[in-house]
Amino acid sequence: xxxxxxxxxxxxxxxxxxxxxxxGGLGGIALGSMLGTNNLFGSAKSGAGAPYQGLGQPGLPHFxxxxxxxxxxxxxxxxxxxxxxxxxxxxxxxQGDDLPDSVRGEQRLTGMTANQKNFPLFGSIGKFAxxxxxxTWMSDLMPYTSQVVDDIAVVRSMHTEAINHDPGIxxxxxxxxxxxxxxxxxxxxxxxxxxxxxxxxxxVLLSQGNGKNPGxxxxxxxxxxxxxxxxxxxxxxxxxxxxxxxxNNPPGISRENRRAQLDKIAAINEMKYDYxxxxxxxxxxSQYEMAFRMxxxxxxxxDLSDEPQSTFDLYGEDxxxxxxxxxxxxxxxxxxxxxxxxxxxxxxxxxxxGALDKNLRAQCKDTDQAxxxxxxxxxxxxxxxxxxxxxGGEFGRxxxxxxxxxxxxxxxxxxxxMWMAGGGIKGGTTYGETDDFGYxxxxxxxxxxxxxxxxLHCLGLDHERFTFPFQGLDQRLTGVEHAHVVKGVLA
Numbered sequence: 001x002x003x004x005x006x007x008x009x010x011x012x013x014x015x016x017x018x019x020x021x022x023x024g025g026l027g028g029i030a031l032g033s034m035l036g037t038n039n040l041f042g043s044a045k046s047g048a049g050a051p052y053q054g055l056g057q058p059g060l061p062h063f064x065x066x067x068x069x070x071x072x073x074x075x076x077x078x079x080x081x082x083x084x085x086x087x088x089x090x091x092x093x094x095q096g097d098d099l100p101d102s103v104r105g106e107q108r109l110t111g112m113t114a115n116q117k118n119f120p121l122f123g124s125i126g127k128f129a130x131x132x133x134x135x136t137w138m139s140d141l142m143p144y145t146s147q148v149v150d151d152i153a154v155v156r157s158m159h160t161e162a163i164n165h166d167p168g169i170x171x172x173x174x175x176x177x178x179x180x181x182x183x184x185x186x187x188x189x190x191x192x193x194x195x196x197x198x199x200x201x202x203x204v205l206l207s208q209g210n211g212k213n214p215g216x217x218x219x220x221x222x223x224x225x226x227x228x229x230x231x232x233x234x235x236x237x238x239x240x241x242x243x244x245x246x247x248n249n250p251p252g253i254s255r256e257n258r259r260a261q262l263d264k265i266a267a268i269n270e271m272k273y274d275y276x277x278x279x280x281x282x283x284x285x286s287q288y289e290m291a292f293r294m295x296x297x298x299x300x301x302x303d304l305s306d307e308p309q310s311t312f313d314l315y316g317e318d319x320x321x322x323x324x325x326x327x328x329x330x331x332x333x334x335x336x337x338x339x340x341x342x343x344x345x346x347x348x349x350x351x352x353x354g355a356l357d358k359n360l361r362a363q364c365k366d367t368d369q370a371x372x373x374x375x376x377x378x379x380x381x382x383x384x385x386x387x388x389x390x391x392g393g394e395f396g397r398x399x400x401x402x403x404x405x406x407x408x409x410x411x412x413x414x415x416x417x418m419w420m421a422g423g424g425i426k427g428g429t430t431y432g433e434t435d436d437f438g439y440x441x442x443x444x445x446x447x448x449x450x451x452x453x454x455x456l457h458c459l460g461l462d463h464e465r466f467t468f469p470f471q472g473l474d475q476r477l478t479g480v481e482h483a484h485v486v487k488g489v490l491a
Contacts, residue, residue, distance in 0.1 A: 157432020
């Protein structure tokens with residue numbers, strides 16, 4: 001076989017491989033999204049680089065969105081709904097009594113409390129009061145959030161099947177307890193793209209709480225793209241002046257040199273794409289180009305020198321310190337201003353199995369002011385109407401003590417609380433109801449699938465029609481089980 005014959009044979013094999021992939025969905029969809037421009041790689045040879053590929057899928061959104069973007073404040077570890085949002089005076093009255101068997105029922109317990117001889121009820125460590133025109137009940141552990149209750153919707157009837165951290169965090173972030181599925185942010189990026197060619201459509205920020213060290217680990221698969229094109233995975237920004245590793249040019253390499261280098265690499269990769277037909281090659285070129293454009297955009301976002309003192313009065317002085325939750329909240333607002341579609345802040349340390357009073361208060365001190373400030377700041381800038389803010393963790397905590405009375409609380413997935421604000425959400429709303437023990441749902445249950453369906457709805461996406469063909473199924477963020485949009489929280 002001569003060289004030309006080999007090339008023809010290889011091209012034919014590549015075509016077959018590509019068509020096979022396309023039939024499974026990945027190749028066809030990935031390539032289709034990239035062919036939305038006139039030229040797959042643009043005019044790289046002329047030095048312009050690859051075109052902006054931030055546009056979403058054809059035909060999306062399904063209907064006019066109320067929210068253009070999402071800021072997801074994820075409290076990793078399971079915040080205690082009983083101490084923060086769900087007022088249960090009966091727990092105080094019956095403190096020390098054993099949780100009735102009729103209430104506990106057949107619920108699975110973790111190995112940390114399953115063998116306890118008794119389950120002593122323990123009331124909230126915070127003092128509850130009604131706030132705002134809405135009269136929303138909230139704990140004094142959340143004094144700043146209490147000031148914005150008329151702008152948020154508190155859902156007190158969240159529930160999940162998961163009782164341990166990793167499956168719980170995986171389920172709420174990806175729609176499945178099985179690792180490897182696309183994250184909610186990746187779905188939003190895939191469907192809607194970004195409005196800023198110089199920043200990724202999906203950005204992740206991490207912070208560590210003072211309430212417990214080290215807290216539950218956070219894995220990068222939580223912002224992965226799964227079976228979606230890899231260009232839609234979240235980009236994690238680090239704290240400080242160098243938010244993305246290896247983004248800056250090496251010493252002695254100018255931006256012009258970098259541009260010329262990328263053009264040559266793009267030309268080589270274009271030839272490789274023509275030869276193999278692998279959509280991942282196109283993704284790689286796109287990522288190289290994004291990194292080049294981010295060289296100017298990312299450091300500018302992290303430079304807070306243009307923020308007035310009033311900003312730090314609002315968010316707290318911690319907002320000046322890279323790596324804090326307050327700093328990340330401020331960055332999330334700055335990214336929202338610059339068109340980032342989905343920003344997700346993971347804050348660890350909400351797993352209070354012991355030292356509940358001390359550690360939970362510390363967690364609230366870390367997060368309460370900045371969370372409320374983000375809502376206020378967006379509202380003052382006229383951005384809250386089209387920015388959806390979500391606050392919550394993977395599950396709640398038990399009404400009974402783990403160990404000695406008042407020591408801590410175990411995991412509780414049967415009911416817990418989250419709140420939402422902004423684009424499409426009706427502020428001043430309290431949705432759902434739990435029993436006198438905050439142990440079971442009495443009214444309007446909201447599964448994590450329903451939460452994701454509601455988020456997609458606010459973005460203009462019908463969760464039943466927003467699918468991706470993979471492994472013989474039309475895959476969805478909300479999975480194959482029933483999910484519904486929570487209309488009671490919609491504006």
